[in-house]
Amino acid sequence: MNYKEVYNMWLESKLIDEQIKKELLELTDEKEIEDRFYKNLEFGTGGLRGKIAAGTNRINIYTVAKATQGLAKYLVASFENPSACIAYDSRNFSATFAETAAKVLAANGVKVYLYESLRPTPMLSFAVRHIGTSSGIVITASHNPKEYNGYKVYGSDGGQITDAAAAATLNYIDETDIFRDIKMIELDEAEAKGLLTYIGEEVDKAYYEKVAGLVIRKDLVKKHASELNIIYTPIHGSGNIPVRTMLKNLGYTNVHIVKQQELPDGNFPTAPYPNPENPQVFNIAVEMAKEIGPDLIFGTDPDCDRIGVIVKEESGDYKVLTGNQVGVLLTDYMLNARLGEGILTDKDTIIKTIVTTEMAQAVADSYGVQLMNVLTGFKYIGEKIEQFEQTGSNNFVLGFEESYGYLSGGFVRDKDAVIAAVLIAEMALYYKKQGKDLAKALQDLFEKHGYYKEDLISIEMQGKDGQEKITSMIADLRDNLPTEVGGVKVQLVEDYKLSQRYNKQENSIESIDLPKSNVIKFILEDNSWFVIRPSGTEPKIKIYASVVGKTSQDATDKVHTFVVAIKDLLHI
Structure with a gap:
């Protein structure tokens, strides 16, 4: 049955609401009708x-x-x-x-x-x-x-x-x-x-008690939480009550809410793209910060599973940290806190996705703990948590992905911005008592482990034609694997659809023990890498790129050059 026949069935059916039929009859663009019904x-x-x-x-x-x-x-x-x-x-x-x-x-x-x-x-x-x-x-x-x-x-x-x-x-x-x-x-x-x-309230209370139990430096929070100056925006979403409730329960009483973004509103009037990755959603918060001078600014997306963090740089400008940067900060902070509390063990494990920064591996290695990679999608982190609980093989400390999702504890199995808000507040409080902020803490990590920098190329391809182009682009790359990118040799190719890892230098193949997915990762001789995959939630193809530099400027220059080379390779 073609799209026009299905379209007519909707118009003729007695089960379809008359207002819906009116909407359909008013469509004049044949491509739009096709896209809705093909x-x-x-x-x-x-x-x-x-x-x-x-x-x-x-x-x-x-x-x-x-x-x-x-x-x-x-x-x-x-x-x-x-x-x-x-x-x-x-x-x-x-x-x-x-x-x-x-x-x-x-x-x-x-x-x-x-x-x-x-x-x-x-x-x-x-x-x-x-x-x-x-x-x-x-x-x-x-x-x-x-x-x-x-x-x-x-x-x-x-x-x-x-x-x-x-x-x-x-x-x-x-x-x-x-x-x-x-x-x-x-x-x-x-x-x-x-x-x-x-x-209602009974289940909410049980959740709040579990979240409170994730605080690591309990004495620090109990004695000094009120000293942390926070600006928080729910970005018109569902995080307003739970995030503020948890902060209040833990003693963070110096919290300023972005009033224009406080109440739920599905039209997102102040943030057309309500994503904490987007610096524009924090414009009002940053204006507030110029008067309030907060220690911490963060915002949660509409369903409160992602969180974005703003820091003030030495220049005085405010900047949204990347998801990778917040994840690395949390990884180091939580492992350091566990070490300080005497509860760090070699069974402690960090879990991240294959498109997330390799800086997390460097941090995990420095504490002698394990790091595991999973496919993109937080459900794969949830599956690992379940395995750990069933076998007792590992102790889950933190899971995160570059797209601003974080989780600790085993009582939730998806990224959780309420939990993340509590952990980030504790981390900011700790560093404040050490005389520094999150920007300085991140700089210290770069100096210790190297200047890792990532970029994301996201190309929207709407409709039937767009989906076909996405499929074709990845298939063409799979059939014509590059031997170098931007003059740097490709060392490894990880094809998650074929579940195979190719070592181009040794001309060998080994299996990848992860679920199949239409994703390819290229790792180059200089430890830079890129991943290409179709978005699972939007009509987009996504290319993730990562480099390691000797300085911040070196990393910035490298990632710019690398992205240009990737675009040339893919003809985009």
């Missing part, structure tokens, strides 16, 4: 993400209902007494989509625990484990622009569902007809039948 919105390992609009390739109550019907079938087939927690963030239609999912699950006999109001993604992960449900759903598009929303699915371990569970769920979704097969009951009926319970 395929179903893809259900990947993390669930759904797309623009909010009518169509099979968009997120709306119908595509959410279809996905949930498929998930319900999977849960009923896989669990004796299936159940699920549901949370949602501040995005437009998040509450509506959460209620739609609850109605479908309950109609299929799946017990639903629905948060009574918006909550961060990591609190959903916690609730799944705390309550003991079979699954979890959170409605969010993380840091995407206001036009987007999403639907993330979690397993019983509190982590995003594994590849096998995602594949099985997708089979059920594909079997589901959006017009004939979806069951649904109203929320009051579900509650009356004992199929719906609302989650």
Whole structure:
């Protein structure tokens, strides 16, 4: 069936709301109609993400209902007494989509625990484990622009569902007809039948107690937390209450909120791209800082799983630290704190993704602890935590990725900006008592381990043609592996789709023991590297680049030259 036939089915169906039909009839761009209906919105390992609009390739109550019907079938087939927690963030239609999912699950006999109001993604992960449900759903598009929303699915371990569970769920979704097969009951009926319970303060308190337990230098925080001057922005998202609650509980009473970004607002009026990686979201906070003179500035994204940190440089300018830099600071701080408290062991382990800075390896080595690499996606860090708990082989200290996600503790299995806020505040407080700030602490690490610098090339390729170009670009590179980049020889090629590591110098091949993924990493003789991969959540191809320099300027020059060479190689 072609896209136009599917489009007409939506217009003719009695199940489609008249307002939706009106939206579709007003479409005049044939390419837009094609893009909305040429395929179903893809259900990947993390669930759904797309623009909010009518169509099979968009997120709306119908595509959410279809996905949930498929998930319900999977849960009923896989669990004796299936159940699920549901949370949602501040995005437009998040509450509506959460209620739609609850109605479908309950109609299929799946017990639903629905948060009574918006909550961060990591609190959903916690609730799944705390309550003991079979699954979890959170409605969010993380840091995407206001036009987007999403639907993330979690397993019983509190982590995003594994590849096998995602594949099985997708089979059920594909079997589901959006017009004939979806069951649904109203929320009051579900509650009356004992199929719906609302989650509130009791679970929140349990989460807050666990987060408080992650403080390492407890005496330091207890005695001096009130001395730290903090500016915090929730960026119109779900972090406002939990982050401020945790800071207050721990004694951080000198906290200034960016009022213009305090309240939830799915239109993100002051931050069109509500991503803490984007310096513009901190413009108001920086203006406040000129008057307040804070020790620490940070902000969380709409679903409060990512956090960005601002530092004041010697020049007086304010700068957003990269996710890699914050991750390295936390790695060093937490290992140093554990050493100081006498609890550091050789079983302690840092976990990072393959696109995240190798500086973390240098820091881990300096403390004699282990570092493990996993594929991009925090669920893979969650899987390692589960393995550690099952086998007792390692002690999980910190997991992080370059895209501003951090986690400590085992009670949450996804990146958690509430936890990160608490750890970053403790770290900033410690350095303040040492007479320095985070900028100086980072500089000290560079001087000790080398000047690591990373860059990201992100190219948006919308629509059907864009997806085909992304696939073709990676396939062409795989078929024509370069022997050098910018005059520097390629030493290793790691192909995660083929699960093989090629040593170009020794002309040897070894296996990579990680799940398959359409990702290729090139490691050069001078320890620079780059990775190419399609985004799992956006219509983009991403190229990550990293170099090591002798000085800050040397690293800056090197990464600039390296990025130019990569672009030449890929003809972009």
